[in-house]
Amino acid sequence: MSQVTMVLVGAGLRGMTYARHALATGAGRVVAVAEPDPRRRARAAEEFGVPPERVYADWSEVVAAGKSADACVIATQDRSHTEPAVALADLGYHILLEKPMATSEDEAAAIADAARRNGILLAVCHVLRYTPYTRLLKRLLADGRIGGLVSVQHLEPVGWWHHAHSFVRGNWRRQDTSAPMLLTKSCHDIDWLVHLFGDTPRKIGSFGSLTHFRPEGAPAGATDRCLDCPLEPDCPYSAKRLYLGCLGDPEREFWPLSAVTDEHTEAGVLDALRDGPYGRCVYACDNDVVDHQVVTMEFESGATCSFTMSAFTPMEQRRTRLLGTHGFIDGDGSTLRLVDFRDGSEEIIDTRTSATGNPGPSSEDGHGGGDEALTDAFLSAVATGDASLLLSDAAESLATHRVVWAAERARVAGTVVEVDVHDDDHAPTAGTAGTVRSAAGGPGRLAPRSSP
Numbered sequence: 483m484s485q486v487t488m489v490l491v492g493a494g495l496r497g498m499t500y501a502r503h504a505l506a507t508g509a510g511r512v513v514a515v516a517e518p519d520p521r522r523r524a525r526a527a528e529e530f531g532v533p534p535e536r537v538y539a540d541w542s543e544v545v546a547a548g549k550s551a552d553a554c555v556i557a558t559q560d561r562s563h564t565e566p567a568v569a570l571a572d573l574g575y576h577i578l579l580e581k582p583m584a585t586s587e588d589e590a591a592a593i594a595d596a597a598r599r600n601g602i603l604l605a606v607c608h609v610l611r612y613t614p615y616t617r618l619l620k621r622l623l624a625d626g627r628i629g630g631l632v633s634v635q636h637l638e639p640v641g642w643w644h645h646a647h648s649f650v651r652g653n654w655r656r657q658d659t660s661a662p663m664l665l666t667k668s669c670h671d672i673d674w675l676v677h678l679f680g681d682t683p684r685k686i687g688s689f690g691s692l693t694h695f696r697p698e699g700a701p702a703g704a705t706d707r708c709l710d711c712p713l714e715p716d717c718p719y720s721a722k723r724l725y726l727g728c729l730g731d732p733e734r735e736f737w738p739l740s741a742v743t744d745e746h747t748e749a750g751v752l753d754a755l756r757d758g759p760y761g762r763c764v765y766a767c768d769n770d771v772v773d774h775q776v777v778t779m780e781f782e783s784g785a786t787c788s789f790t791m792s793a794f795t796p797m798e799q800r801r802t803r804l805l806g807t808h809g810f811i812d813g814d815g816s817t818l819r820l821v822d823f824r825d826g827s828e829e830i831i832d833t834r835t836s837a838t839g840n841p842g843p844s845s846e847d848g849h850g851g852g853d854e855a856l857t858d859a860f861l862s863a864v865a866t867g868d869a870s871l872l873l874s875d876a877a878e879s880l881a882t883h884r885v886v887w888a889a890e891r892a893r894v895a896g897t898v899v900e901v902d903v904h905d906d907d908h909a910p911t912a913g914t915a916g917t918v919r920s921a922a923g924g925p926g927r928l929a930p931r932s933s934p
Contacts, residue, residue, distance in 0.1 A: 484865050485508065485509060485510065485511055485865075486504070486509060486510045486511070486552045486553055486861045486864045486865050487510070487511055487513045487550075487551035487552045487553070488501065488504060488510050488511065488512050488513065488551055488552070488553050488554060488555060489512070489513065489514040489515070489516065489544055489550065489551045489553075489554040489555070489570075489575070490512050490514070490515045490516070490517075490526060490530070490554070490555050490557075491516045491517075491541045491544065491554055491555060491556045491557065491558060491566055491570070492516070492517060492555070492556060492557035492558040492559075492562075492580070493515055493517035493519075493522045493523060493525070493526035493557075494517075494522065494557060495736070495737055495740065495741070496557045496580050496607075497555050497556075497557030497580070498526065499853055500555050500557070500578060500607075500853065500856075500857050501526075501530065501555060502529075503853065503854050503857045503858075504857055504861060505530065507857075507858065507861075509858065509861040509862070509865070510553075510857075510861050511530075512526075512530035512532060513532065513536060513550060513551050514532060514536035514537070514538065514544060514547075514550055514551060515527050515530065515532050515536070515537050515538065516538040516539070516540060516541045516543065516544050517538075517539070518539055518540060520539075521744060523537060523539065524537075536550065541556075541558070541562075541565070541566035541569070541570075542566075542569075544566075544570070545566075545569045545570065545573065548573070549573045549574055549575065551575065552575070552576060552864055553575055553576040553577065553578065553603075553860070553861075553864050554570050554575045554576075554577055554578070555577075555578045555580075556570070556577060556578070556579045556580060557580040558580075559653065559660075560582055560584075560585050560654075560660050560661055560666060561585050561659070561660065561661075563579060563580070563582075563583065563584050563585075563589075563593070564584045564589040564590075564592060564593060567579055567584075567593045567596065567604075568592055568593060568596040571593070571596035571597055571600045571602050571604070572596060572600060574600060574602060575602065576602050576603040576604070576860075576863075576864045577597070577602065577603070577604045577605070578605050578607065578856075578857070578860050579593070579604060579605065579606050579607065580606075580607050581606055581607045581608060581669055581670065581673075582606075582661060582665045582666060582669045582883060582886075583606050583669075583879055583880065583883050584883075585660070585661040585665065587883070587884060587887050590879075590880050590883050590884075591880060593876065593880075594876040594877055594879070594880040597875075597876035598876065598877070603860070603863055603864060603869055603872065603875075604875065604876040604879075605856065605859070605860045605863070605872050605874070605875075606874065606876070606879035607853075607856060608669075608670065608673045608674070608677075608856075608873070608874055608879065608882075609670070609849045609852030609853050609855075609856050610670050610671070610673070610674040610849060610850075610852055611673070611674065611677050611852070611856075611873040611874065612851070612852045612855035612856045612859060612873060613833075613849065613850040613851050613852040613855065614833045614850070614851055614855075615813070615815060615816060615818075615833040615850055616674065616677070616852075618818065618831065618833055619678065619804075619811070619813060619818065620677070620678065622811065622818070622820065623678065623804070626808070627806075627808075627809065627811075627820060627822075628804065628805075628806030628807070628808055628809035628810055628811055628820070628822075629806040629807030629808030629809065630783075630785075630806060630807045630808075631678075631679065631785055631804060631805075631806050632784075632785055632786075632805050632806060632807060633785060633786045633787065633788075633804075633805040634675065634678065634679075634785075634786075634787040634788070634802065634803070634804050634805070635787075635788050635802070635803045635805075636671060636675060636787065636788070636789045636790070636800065636801070636802045636803075637789075637790045637792070637795075637800060637801040637802070638667070638668055638670075638671050638789070638790070638791045638792070638800050639792060639795030639796060639797065639798050639799075639800070639801070640667065640791060640792060640793050640795065640797065641793070641795055641796055641797025641798070642718055642719065642793060642794060642795065642796075642797075643718075643719065643724055643797065644738075644793075644797045645695075645773060645793030646695070646719045646724075646764050646793075647724070647738050647741070647760070648667075648738075649663060649666075649667070649769065649771055649773070649793070650695045650719075650764045650767050650769045650773075651721070651759050651760045651762055651764065651767055651769075652741065652759070652760070653741075654666045654667070654771065655767060655768070655769035655770070655771060656768060656769060656770050656771065657770055657771060658770075660771075662771060662772070662890050663771040663772045663773075663775065663791070664688075664690075664772075664775055664777070664791070664886050664889060664890050664893075665883070665886050665887070665890070666771075667791065668775070668789070668791050668886070669882070669883060669886050671789060671791070671800065672777070672789065672882055672885050672886050672889070673874070673879070673882040673883075675779070675787055675789060676881075676882045676885060677873070677874075677882075678804075679781055679785065679787070681781050681782060681783070682781075682881060682882070682885055682901065683779035683780055683781050683787070683885065683901065684780060684781060684782050684900065684901045685779065685780040685898055685899070685900050685901065686777065686778070686779050686780075686885065686888045686889050686892050686898065686899045686901070687777070687778045687779075687889075687892050687897075687898045687899070688775060688776065688777045688778070688889040688890065688892040688893035689775070689776050689893060690772040690774055690775025690776060690791075690893055691772055691773075691774070692769070692770060692771065692772050692773055693773055693774060694773055694793070694794075695764050695765065695767070695769055695773055695793075696765065697765055697766065698765075699765050700763065700765035700766065701713055704717075704763055704765060704766075705763065706762065706763050706766040707755070707756070707761050707762060707763060707766075708720055708721040708722050708755060708761055708762075708763060709721075709722060709752065709755055709756055709761060711763065719763075719764040721755050721760055721761050721762075722752075722755060724738075725738075725739055725742055725751050725754075725755065725760065726748060726751055726752075728746075728751075729746060729747070729748065729751065739751070741760070742754050742755075742758065742760045743758075772893075773792075773793040773794070774790075774791065774792045774793060774794065775790075775791045775893065776788065776789065776790050776791075777789040777889045777892075779885075779889075798815075799814050799815025799816060799850070800814075800815050801813070801814055801815070808822065808823050808824055809821050809822040809823050809824070815850060816832065816833055816834050816850070817830060817831065817832050817833070817834075818830070818831040818833065819831075859871045859872055859873070860872065888901070
């Protein structure tokens with residue numbers, strides 16, 4: 483299999499993760515870098531041996547230079563996906579696109595259309611589909627090990643400090659500069675649940691709000707910055723304790739500390755917390771995304787699903803219970819417990835025995851091997867021209883993103899969004915749309931139905 487040449491557009495934590503794995507396996511080679519931050523740009527160029535004439539400050543310079551590689555990784559900030567994705571697709575690049583696909587339905591549709599009309603491969607980074615854990619779970623369901631799937635309960639435990647880092651102090655704290663929490667964090671999970679069911683829901687409801695991380699939640703005596711606060715030593719959201727505690731741990735220095743400062747010393751951390759966004763009190767930030775949310779879904783078969791996202795948990799693997807007509811499965815992201823109603827037997831399956839090792843819960847761990855497996859699949863698909871190596875395409879990713887937008891509309895409106903899967907103009911096939919109506923009878927946007 484030939485080595486795939488790649489352009490890295492966005493040399494932050496996620497982009498570097500995919501590029502480094504491609505280089506480590508020898509399946510891919512970075513030949514150009516576009517990154518607005520000069521330090522990140524220089525570091526990536528040096529690490530990947532990119533010549534100066536192919537090091538760019540902006541994706542538009544990549545486009546202006548013409549097609550110079552087989553594929554590109556787009557890992558810019560969420561609101562900066564659409565323009566580079568459409569422009570690079572029009573040049574014929576195959577695209578590995580960090581999730582979310584885009585921050586609006588129209589922009590995501592524009593990306594999917596660009597992929598279709600140019601005949602390129604577009605893989606949105608729904609990495610949870612690619613883990614050994616998910617592949618085994620899908621196989622157990624396909625083999626009928628618990629009979630027909632009737633109901634699923636799924637929890638995404640974001641983690642108290644992770645939520646404070648990314649969604650209160652960090653880049654994903656506001657809808658107007660990023661997107662709703664359900665899209666930026668939980669489109670992983672909605673996509674994964676649709677993948678398990680092999681269908682999109684016909685009815686969607688949702689509840690959730692920003693309950694705790696707001697000025698009213700501040701204890702008496704709290705100040706606007708952790709370094710000045712007399713309550714800091716006993717606060718669960720202490721920035722000083724979190725980020726100084728990363729020093730000396732290579733994994734935690736990579737993430738979350740690198741988002742705070744490149745100076746991995748006590749003085750560097752304290753300087754960043756004194757003036758930067760990550761030193762703010764969690765009750766004195768400009769955040770507005772929810773800190774907990776529930777989504778309920780009903781499928782055409784009558785099966786139901788409840789999804790819960792919460793900040794108020796440890797940061798650990800997702801927890802899922804799948805209830806079937808002949809048995810049930812409990813999963814914790816690495817181990818599956820399967821109980822058969824017919825004979826009362828119980829089986830424990832540990833997916834950590836795979837070559838990917840022990841999957842962990844944080845962003846630097848490869849999402850249980852999903853980051854690596856997705857990168858491998860994408861590079862193989864580009865090298866061989868075999869799109870079937872990818873577990874979703876642009877149309878299907880658009881479909882599962884539209885489920886997220888439908889759920890968010892349901893939450894904001896306080897209603898149930900109904901997907902008419904029998905709309906004659908929108909047949910229920912992968913990537914096509916069905917008409918969405920609210921339970922109150924008002925018109926909605928188009929929402930998809932797909933068959934993974």
